[in-house]
Amino acid sequence: xxxxxIHITLQFDLAIGKVNLNEIVYRLNELQNPLMxxxxxxxxxxxxxxISARLSRTDIYPSRARKxxxxxxxxxDSENRFxxxxxxxxxxxxxxxxxxxxxxxxxxxPLRRSQCCNCGARYSPLLSALQLSRYDxxxxxxxxxxxxxxxxxxxxxxxxxxxIDISLGGIHNIVVGSDIDETFQKPVSVxxxxxxxxxxxxxxxxxxxxxxxRAVIGITNKGRVEPLxxxxxxxxxxxxxxxxxxxxxxxxxxxxFIYDGEPGLDDFLSExxxxxxxxxxxxxxxxxxxxxxxLKKKESEPETDKIKQLIGIELPEGDFEILKExxxxxxxxxxxxxxxxxxELIKTFREKGYKHGSAYLENIADQLFTNIELxxxxxxxAPKTTSLLERVFREIGRRLKRIAWGWADKTATNLSKxxxxxxxxxxxxxxxxxxxxxxxxxxxxxxxxxxxxxxxxF
Ligand SMILES: [Zn+2]
Numbered sequence: 001x002x003x004x005x006i007h008i009t010l011q012f013d014l015a016i017g018k019v020n021l022n023e024i025v026y027r028l029n030e031l032q033n034p035l036m037x038x039x040x041x042x043x044x045x046x047x048x049x050x051i052s053a054r055l056s057r058t059d060i061y062p063s064r065a066r067k068x069x070x071x072x073x074x075x076x077d078s079e080n081r082f083x084x085x086x087x088x089x090x091x092x093x094x095x096x097x098x099x100x101x102x103x104x105x106x107x108x109x110p111l112r113r114s115q116c117c118n119c120g121a122r123y124s125p126l127l128s129a130l131q132l133s134r135y136d137x138x139x140x141x142x143x144x145x146x147x148x149x150x151x152x153x154x155x156x157x158x159x160x161x162x163x164i165d166i167s168l169g170g171i172h173n174i175v176v177g178s179d180i181d182e183t184f185q186k187p188v189s190v191x192x193x194x195x196x197x198x199x200x201x202x203x204x205x206x207x208x209x210x211x212x213x214r215a216v217i218g219i220t221n222k223g224r225v226e227p228l229x230x231x232x233x234x235x236x237x238x239x240x241x242x243x244x245x246x247x248x249x250x251x252x253x254x255x256x257f258i259y260d261g262e263p264g265l266d267d268f269l270s271e272x273x274x275x276x277x278x279x280x281x282x283x284x285x286x287x288x289x290x291x292x293x294x295l296k297k298k299e300s301e302p303e304t305d306k307i308k309q310l311i312g313i314e315l316p317e318g319d320f321e322i323l324k325e326x327x328x329x330x331x332x333x334x335x336x337x338x339x340x341x342x343x344e345l346i347k348t349f350r351e352k353g354y355k356h357g358s359a360y361l362e363n364i365a366d367q368l369f370t371n372i373e374l375x376x377x378x379x380x381x382a383p384k385t386t387s388l389l390e391r392v393f394r395e396i397g398r399r400l401k402r403i404a405w406g407w408a409d410k411t412a413t414n415l416s417k418x419x420x421x422x423x424x425x426x427x428x429x430x431x432x433x434x435x436x437x438x439x440x441x442x443x444x445x446x447x448x449x450x451x452x453x454x455x456x457x458f
Contacts, residue, residue, distance in 0.1 A: 002050070004046065005448070006039060006042060006043070008035075008039075010031075012027075032104075033104040033105050034104075034105070036104040037102070037104045037105055037107055040102065040104065040107060041107060041108075041109060044109055044126065044130070045109075045110060047126065047129070047130075048111070048112045048125075048126040049112075051069050051070075051112075051125045051126060051129055052088070052090055052112050052114060052125065054066050054069060055069060055070045055086060055087065055088040055114065055125055056087070056088050056089065056090050056114070058086075058087050063086070066086045068129070069086070069125060069128075069129055070085075070086045070088065070116075070125055070128075071128045072116060072121050072123040072125075072128060073121065073123075074119045074121065075116070075119040075120050075121035076119075083116055083118055083119045083121060084118065085116045085117060085118020085119055086118075087116070087117040087118065088114035088115060088116055088117060088125065089114060089115045089117060090112065090113075090114055091112075091113040091114055091115050091122065092112070092113060093110050093111065093112055093113060094110070094111045094112075094113050094124065097109050097110045097111065098111050098127075098137075099137060100132075100136070100137060100138060100139060101137060101138035101139070101142045101166070102138070102139050102141065102142050103139075103141045103142050103145050111124045111126055111127070112124060112125070112126060131438070140433075140436055140437050141437065143174055143178075144433050144436075144437070146166065146171055146174050147174065147175065147178070147418060148422075150171060150175065150399065150415065150418075151399065151418060151419055151422050151423075172411060175411050175414050175415050175418070176408070176410050176411050176414065178414050178418070179436075180414050180417050180418055180421075180432075181410075181413070181414060181417070183432060184227070184417070184421060184428070184432075185246065186246075187246055187247070187248045188218060188226060188228060188246050188247055189249070190218075190247055190249045190253040190255060190272075192218075192220050192221060192226075193218040193219060193220055193221070193226065193253075193255055194219050194220065194221050194223075194255060194380055194381065194382045194383065195218070195219045195255050195256050195257070195258055195276070195371075195382040195383040196216065196217070196218050196219075196228065196243075196253075196255065196256075196257045196258070196269065196273060197216070197217050197218075197219065197257075197258045197259070197383065197386050197388065197389040198214070198215070198216045198217075198236075198239075198257070198258075198259050198265055198268060198389070199214070199215065199259065199260060199262070199386050199389045199390065199393065200212050200213065200214040200215075200262065201213050201214075201393040201396075201397060203232070203397065203400055203412055204400075204401070205232075205408070205409075205412065206408060211232055211233050211409065211412065212232070212233055213230065213231070213232050213393070213396065213397075213400075213412055213413075213416055214230065214231045214232070214234060214236070214239060215227070215229070215230040215231070215389060215392065215393070215396075215416065215420070216228040216229050216230075216239060216243050217388070217389055217392065217420070217424075219382075219383050219388060221380075224424060224425075225388065225392065225420065225423075225424035225425070226424075226425070227417065227420040227421055227424065227425065228243050228246060228247075229242055229243055229246070230413055230416040230417050230420065231413060232409040232410075232412040232413045232416075233409055235264075236264040236265055236268065240268055240269065243269070244269070244272075247272070249272065252271070252272050252273070253269075253272045253273045254274075254374070254378065254380075255273055255274070255374070255380070255382060256273060256274050256275065256276035256370040256371055256374060256382045256383070256384075257269045257270075257273035257274065257275055257276065258276045258277075258278055258383055258384065258385065258386055259275070259276075259277070259278060259386065260277075260278045260281040260285075260386050261277060261278070261281055261285055261364070274370045274373075274374065275367045275370060276367055276368075276370035276371055276382070276384055277364045277367040277368055278384070278385045278386045278387075279311045279312070279368060279384045279385055280385040280386070280387060281385075281386070282307060282308075282311055282364060282368060283304040283305075283307045283308045283311075284304075285360060285364070286300075286303065286304050286307055286357065286360055286361065287300055287304045289354075289356040289357045289359070289360035289361075290303060290304075290354060290356065290357045292356040293353075293354040293355060293356045293357050295354070295357075300357075303345070303357070306341075306345065307342075307345075307361075310338040310341055310342055311338065311368050311369070313331065313334045313335060313338065313369075313372055315331065315371075315372070315375050315381055316331065319379075320375070320378075320379025320380075321379065328376065331372065331375070331376065332376060335369055335372045335373075335376070338369070339365075339369065342361060342365050342368070343365070345361060346358050346361045346362055346365070349361065370382070370384075371383070371384040392419075392420060392423075392424070395419060395423060396415070396416045396419050396420070399415065399419060400412060400415065400416075
């Protein structure tokens with residue numbers, strides 16, 4: 001650690017008896033980013049000087065003063081191995097400063113050049129000390145702000161007022177280049193989940209091509225979203241394999257898998273979970289089936305209303321263990337009654353010749369009460385609709401529509417992942433960025449004094 005001070009001189013004119021508070025704040029606000037850019041530049045240039053001094057004056061500085069400094073690739077090494085040489089000759093500055101996008105705006109950073117006394121390679125020691133690669137043109141706080149802005153759909157605000165010019169293409173590259181796809185792959189324990197949901201939604205992609213965004217989420221016992229994966233134009237079988245790899249559970253899960261009846265999902269996670277048809281989609285599906293049988297809305301409405309009522313069993317609130325037996329009995333009675341009434345309904349449909357209607361009901365009948373059965377067996381209150389996932393999709397869709405026309409699979413996938421994790425696992429999101437930024441207490445700065453010098457009156 002080394003202690004240094006920055007001395008800043010700010011000059012201001014103040015019209016006595018005329019200026020108001022708002023104008024002072026307004027101008028100070030304008031000064032924020034340029035001031036920070038200047039401070040950043042002076043800190044980095046000072047650091048560059050220190051590094052160069054330590055690497056060039058090996059007669060003054062012991063080798064431990066060069067620890068972490070002077071890493072470079074050996075000149076002409078075909079395998080890009082590092083050189084062990086830690087002594088340099090100073091070779092002045094690069095002809096052009098390095099342009100780096102930062103949260104404060106574009107930084108034009110002059111860079112010292114040096115030559116290794118061991119291998120003769122020319123390099124800029126500041127870059128490797130700052131952990132910047134030869135191609136890095138931005139720092140990660142900036143990337144963070146860009147992504148946050150995309151998620152909040154106000155990336156204009158990001159650009160306005162700063163000398164940053166980032167195009168849609170630039171944002172695209174940041175989203176595609178993100179490592180979000182490789183992170184958040186830790187195994188998920190099903191014990192913390194009360195249900196798993198899967199669904200898909202259409203997205204517009206490159207040149208108006210229509211794509212399908214698919215997502216699988218878990219609902220935790222506390223009702224929170226645990227993203228299990230999002231995919232663009234991927235087969236459900238592939239998605240199932242990926243999700244299974246994250247759920248490393250030997251025994252059956254004892255939780256429902258909820259879906260809206262999409263054929264590709266009929267056997268999804270069927271070895272582990274119990275299938276539950278979304279009880280919100282059930283009546284809608286029946287309406288559609290009866291419509292195929294030739295029934296008008298007015299004619300099918302009593303039937304769909306009946307189904308709505310039959311599957312709308314509410315579970316009592318409170319702890320399962322301390323519920324009175326008669327409360328459990330009441331639910332059980334409703335459940336058995338509903339099941340037999342649905343059987344009756346199927347029979348009636350058959351008699352009336354509603355082929356589609358009866359087939360549809362028969363198909364979903366065993367998957368409508370999974371959450372009730374689970375509750376009766378274990379007391380766990382599981383979700384019974386895909387509504388939470390639909391809300392997630394609406395949020396993703398709104399953002400994709402806003403800025404993502406013409407985006408590729410990888411972009412849509414990454415962006416939807418980011419939105420889900422940011423919106424529903426905020427703590428994990430923060431941790432991810434802190435790790436990415438590498439905040440380790442290696443730099444501290446504080447304001448030690450702000451004083452006013454007497455000025456000239458006129
Ligand atoms: Zn070298």
